[in-house]
Every structure is written in structure tokens, then in C-alpha cells.
Amino acid sequence: MQRVSVYEKRIAVCGITGIVRFDGESVDAARLCRMTRALAHRGPDGEGQFVRGNVGLGHRRLSIIDLAHGGQPMTNEDQSVWVTYNGEIYNFRELREELRALGHRFVSNSDTEVVVHGWEQWGADCVRRFRGMFAFAVVDLVRHRVLLARDHFGVKPLYYRVTARQLAFASELDAIREADDEPPPGSLEAIELFLRYQYIPTPRTIYADVYKLPPAHVLEIDLARLDSGWDTQPKRYWDLRFQPAAISAEADLLDEIDATVQKVVTASLVADVPFGVFLSGGVDSTLVALKMFQSLGRGIKAFTIGFDEESYTEVCYARQVVERMGLQWEHEVVQPDALAVLPDLLKHYGEPFGDSSAIPTWYVCRLARQHVPMALSGDGGDEAFGGYDSYRSWLQSIDQHENHRLGRSGWKKGILKLLRAVGYDYDRFERFSCERWQRYICYVRRPWREQLWRREFHQLITQPCGLFQGAADRAPRCDPLSFVQYLDFQTYLPCDILTKVDVASMYHGLEVRPSLLDVRLVELAAQLPMAMRMHSNGDNTLVAKYALKATLGRHFPPEFVYRRKQGFAIPRDRWFLPDQSLRRQLEDLVADPSSRLHELFAPAGMRGLLAEHGETNDVSGPLWLILVLGLWLDQNREVSFS
Numbered sequence: 001m002q003r004v005s006v007y008e009k010r011i012a013v014c015g016i017t018g019i020v021r022f023d024g025e026s027v028d029a030a031r032l033c034r035m036t037r038a039l040a041h042r043g044p045d046g047e048g049q050f051v052r053g054n055v056g057l058g059h060r061r062l063s064i065i066d067l068a069h070g071g072q073p074m075t076n077e078d079q080s081v082w083v084t085y086n087g088e089i090y091n092f093r094e095l096r097e098e099l100r101a102l103g104h105r106f107v108s109n110s111d112t113e114v115v116v117h118g119w120e121q122w123g124a125d126c127v128r129r130f131r132g133m134f135a136f137a138v139v140d141l142v143r144h145r146v147l148l149a150r151d152h153f154g155v156k157p158l159y160y161r162v163t164a165r166q167l168a169f170a171s172e173l174d175a176i177r178e179a180d181d182e183p184p185p186g187s188l189e190a191i192e193l194f195l196r197y198q199y200i201p202t203p204r205t206i207y208a209d210v211y212k213l214p215p216a217h218v219l220e221i222d223l224a225r226l227d228s229g230w231d232t233q234p235k236r237y238w239d240l241r242f243q244p245a246a247i248s249a250e251a252d253l254l255d256e257i258d259a260t261v262q263k264v265v266t267a268s269l270v271a272d273v274p275f276g277v278f279l280s281g282g283v284d285s286t287l288v289a290l291k292m293f294q295s296l297g298r299g300i301k302a303f304t305i306g307f308d309e310e311s312y313t314e315v316c317y318a319r320q321v322v323e324r325m326g327l328q329w330e331h332e333v334v335q336p337d338a339l340a341v342l343p344d345l346l347k348h349y350g351e352p353f354g355d356s357s358a359i360p361t362w363y364v365c366r367l368a369r370q371h372v373p374m375a376l377s378g379d380g381g382d383e384a385f386g387g388y389d390s391y392r393s394w395l396q397s398i399d400q401h402e403n404h405r406l407g408r409s410g411w412k413k414g415i416l417k418l419l420r421a422v423g424y425d426y427d428r429f430e431r432f433s434c435e436r437w438q439r440y441i442c443y444v445r446r447p448w449r450e451q452l453w454r455r456e457f458h459q460l461i462t463q464p465c466g467l468f469q470g471a472a473d474r475a476p477r478c479d480p481l482s483f484v485q486y487l488d489f490q491t492y493l494p495c496d497i498l499t500k501v502d503v504a505s506m507y508h509g510l511e512v513r514p515s516l517l518d519v520r521l522v523e524l525a526a527q528l529p530m531a532m533r534m535h536s537n538g539d540n541t542l543v544a545k546y547a548l549k550a551t552l553g554r555h556f557p558p559e560f561v562y563r564r565k566q567g568f569a570i571p572r573d574r575w576f577l578p579d580q581s582l583r584r585q586l587e588d589l590v591a592d593p594s595s596r597l598h599e600l601f602a603p604a605g606m607r608g609l610l611a612e613h614g615e616t617n618d619v620s621g622p623l624w625l626i627l628v629l630g631l632w633l634d635q636n637r638e639v640s641f642s
Contacts, residue, residue, distance in 0.1 A: 572621075
């Protein structure tokens, strides 16, 4: 059982809630209690509340260690500042010493207290100094301010709803629903976006007037101006800048990456509880496990989930890592009957969520929680270092498109330069086209959506997505890889990957730290030349995530490092074949006239998609989204859509 001997004692896994009344009424403590208890699974070991007039805060906690002074909501010396906080600030010790030098007095070793005094000293700018994963709310009774904040990458969630009488916020949507007697109205636009991306993009939710606070944003409320109105728009406090530096010696770059990965993984290990690592057998999780091993030595617990289908599992590679480093290994194989957890898991998402890897993620979190209360993951490595196959395909498609239009000869490429000189913006329409990227990653393509939606809802199909448009406006134009990596940092990473892990881990009361999502490492990756992220071998092949692979290649053989990438999804193409239980489940749902799917979709369109799927034609992605949506709608019949 591995421990790091440190004197800091903290709570990191929690659920937070709160209410700010605009109408002059006091917060109903009983209602706040119902909101907080809706998050009991996020913090099964206790709860706390603070209510003062028109402001109330709630907190659920998971005691991963024995805390004497870490209870929440936490306050300062004169009880003028209160905070409810969920997360882990990795650099809290340095900040605590800085704040002490400025005259602040600490009564605990909790990183939560750094949030309290950081707000006192720096106001809303305190978030710029925090490095880690967090979502919190601060109430300042002297300055008459409320601040909601979310971490740089969106590891920790924060939802809020603004009505005429109040603002309510919470770590999960189900807690938001407890803030009012009636459920919020549903959003048809959100369902359309779900069909495109398999998630509902920030700031939207399935509810028309409930929002996700975007990553790297704060929402500040002036309690003294509630009668005259206040700005409800979140404000960005940080953004990722892709500014590739000039190519330098590869060995020097790899040395810097190696050292930085070691630093951020070591920072993630500060704890006084047993912990382990998720080990898929891929590059990112193997590198995290390696750095843990180099920091701690033997005794590290590793957790792996696999499948019987060989093309969907990397268990054999995880076993190589385990044997090489002498890890204590726990692993399981997921069978089709594992999908029995899907309806219950959907309730915890609070809205339709279509990434099928949520299923194995749920099982690896369950497996880990049987042994440890905290685990490290390798999430974020693909986005930061260019690891997805979609990036490689994107670059290849751009090259093929340009060669197809203008040929490979020098004089035709000269024509392209001339066209650009006279105003033809090829980069705008091809290399940096957000619309083209959205079509590229779309799950249910437009012809299928036209086939699915009832005719009265067809106007939804052409509506743009604000999150993608805004991200594209800010995205770098230094190279087409940086462009789509930035888009993923704003969309796919927080809305899909991190949401999936947060819900699955909180379901089991497990803290998961994505150690590669440290600002220091991500900003270093954003400065790498494109060739260190997507490396050309000179034979028309591209090596994705080259810098991390080359770093790991210092310790593992090439056949381990440079193999084909595998995802973490269920073998849904097999499980949706005729006579399979997953296929029958969806067929029953489509055939049931009482299913709420029929309120939105044409039965013939759903049956048509089912008929298209087979051994040689995989449409399991759209089928999975229809199944997930149908289950969620039937679970939430009280939610109205208009």
C-alpha cells in the first residue's frame, strides 16, 4: 500500500452547491440541504452548510484522510469570507508561504484555506495563481461579492441556473434540479448538438436555462447591485497559446519534456492516502506509471480494464508494463452484460452523454475504488501532444485535398501562392476551417439527422454551435495541427473526456488526478514545433504524439511505443449486430410507441439506421446515441421540450 509521507492533510473529492437569492428573500436552508444531499455519492463522509441571508453554500466531502481542520464551507479568521471547494491545488504549499509572508494567518494545512486567503489577497485574480483541478464558490460578506470559478482545463464540473429570483449552482445537474420545485425546461437545440458530437457542448446543458461554467472562467456577482442587475456572462482568466518555437536539438526538447512530466506526476502524488494508477497499456498511462515508479519505487497499484475482442484491448501491453516495473496489478474483462449499469450511470450524468467508453471507465473506477481512494490517469496527453488518429487523418486529408486541386508540380503550387496573393484564402477554407473539422468529427451526419428528426424540427439541423465558433475565432493559425488541438482543448477534452472520468469516478467516491493536465506541461507542449507533435518518417507516414513516444522510448522498446493506437471504447460494432442483446434493447425501444424518442424522431428514420448496421457497415455510433438518448428521455418524462 503506497503512501507519500507529507504533513499536508486535505480533502480533495467533494461536491459543492449554493444559492444566491435576487428577490430579497433568505435562502431556504432545507432546500439547500436537499441540493447538497443530491451529491452524497461525491462525498459520502459528511456535509456542511453556510447560510447568511440571501446567500447559502453547501458541501459534501469524502474524507480520504483524517482531517482535523478541513471542514467546509470554510471561513477566514473573522468569518467574513466563506468558500465551498472541490479539487486539488498542486502548488498550494508555495502559495501558502507567499500568503503567510503577506501577513495571512493559517489555522490548517488544507489547500482550501489557500483559496480563502488567496481571494482576500488577490480577489478574482487568485485563480490565475492556482495550478491544479478545482471548482469553487467564494462568498465575501464585506466586499459583497460571490465568485464562481473553474480550473484551466475543466477537470472539475460546475453547473448553474439563473432565474428571475435566484442563481443556483452545483457540481451536478441533479442537484440543480433540487433548487426549484419544477424541473427546468428541456432544450431541443442541445439534443441536436448531442447527435453531432456525442456530448452537449459547454455552456449548454440538456436544460434551456442551465449552464456549464466553461473551463478557465469565473462568474462574479456583485451582491450590492442585485436590484439593478449584474453581468451574468462568465469571464475567461486564462487561455492556451500555441506558439511553436524554432526547432532545436531533439534531445534537449526530450530532456525538458521528460523532466517536466516527472515534476507534474510527482506533484500529483502529494497525498496521505493509498493511491494507484489507471494503466491501459497505452503511451500516456504507461508514462505516468513509469514516472510514479521512478519517484516511489515498488508497491504501486495499477488498474486495467479489457475486452475479449482482441482489437479493443491492450491488456497484453499493460501486462508488459506491470512485469517490467513490478506493479501490483488488478485487471478485469468487460463482457456485454456489463451494459446493465448504463441506465443508472446515465442518471449520474444528468443529461444525455454518448461516449461509450463511459462503460469501461465506470468499471475501472469501480475496480480501483476497491483498493484505493485515489488514482492517477493519463488523460490530456493526446490533446496536448497531438496523439489522436483524427489529427493525423486531418493533416493527410488537407495534403491530399491540396494535391488533388493543384497537383504536386512546382508550377501548380506557385499558382496556389498567386491565388493567396490576390485574396483566395485557402487557409481559411481548408487548413483552418472549423466547419470542415465539425463535419470531420460528426457522429450522426447531416443526412442521417435529416432522416431522424421529425419534419417540424428540421430547422435545428442547420443551427451553428457557439462553442466551436468561439473556439475557432481564438484558435491559432500557426499550423493546422495546433488549430484542431486547440479546438479539442475547448470542446472534446472538457465536454467529453473529463466529464466521463468525473462522473464515473464520483459514482464510486474515487478521486482521479489527470497528472498530465498540468499548466506547466501543457504550455510546454504548445511550444513544441509541429514536427515534435506529428513527426514525418519521410515515407508518407506520420507518427502522432511523437514527443511523448520518444520520451517513453528511452525506457521501452520501439515495438511497444510505436504500435497502432487503440481507444478505450466498447466493441459496440459487434454488440449491435443482429441477435445481440444491445441490438434487441434498441429495437425494443424504437418499437415501443410510448418511448419519448417518438416525440422527436421519425420511427422510419430510426428503423432505417438499424437496418443499415451489419458486419460490413458500421453505424453503431449513431445507434448508441439513439439508445442513450432514448433511455435518458424515458427516465426524465417530467422534462418538457418545446
